[in-house]
Amino acid sequence: MSDARISLTVDGTQIQALEGQSVIQACDAAGVYVPRLCYHPDLPPAGHCRVCSCRINGRINSACVTPVSQGMVVENDTPALNSDRRVIIEMLFVEGYHLCPTCEKSGDCELQALGYRLGMAAPTLPYLWPQRELDATHPEIVLDRNRCILCSRCIRASRYEDGKSVFGFEGRGIHMRLTVDGSALGDTAMAAADKAAHVCPVGCILIKRTGFRTPSGHHRFDKAPIGSDIEAVRSVPKT
Ligand code: SF4
């Protein structure tokens, strides 16, 4: 990334960006929230989930993997794009096993919070109710694959931050599953202090003996909708 400043337009408002930034990085810095799931600011982007899809110079592209360019025109907060994002969120809900009232991630879960922010009511697609392997073999960490949305954050964190490559994917399409580098998580080099143990956007990777400690109503997204922290630093007035 260089210090060279360029300007682009997001939803009709001009913002400044650094050359080399992605669209989502530039929007974050300007206080414009682009919905996202697989993107994490500390990890290399993967472009998996497509929730951050924007219309960029007239074409639909993922904001997390598209570099900014001078004069770029970005549409982000439009009814059509938010409707597409809502459908993606809905598909992730029905494809996994998500019983929010019983989940210790409820209120801190990015999938749930995006459902609220994008106005998802009851899913209109049929639930698949998968039966995936739950792995409690690690002394400090539990892995509930039924809630995994295959975002790959844990894979990238383990590889690039922890230097371990504990996680991977196997299979394709609806049969894709999260795998571990061993017969079970307890056989791997995973530690509770690893970055990979703390980047999961949903309730799939959980630290044992810490669940349900925060009372209902005091979780991150109980207090403010997802994206509010980014919008709080908005440097340009909302149109
Ligand atoms: S992981 Fe999120 S969406 Fe899934 S059950 Fe838990 S709170 Fe609900």
Ligand code: SF4
């Ligand atoms: S375990 Fe969590 S971080 Fe890893 S791929 Fe599944 S949802 Fe993403």
Ligand code: FES
């Ligand atoms: S956040 Fe950009 S593709 Fe997932």
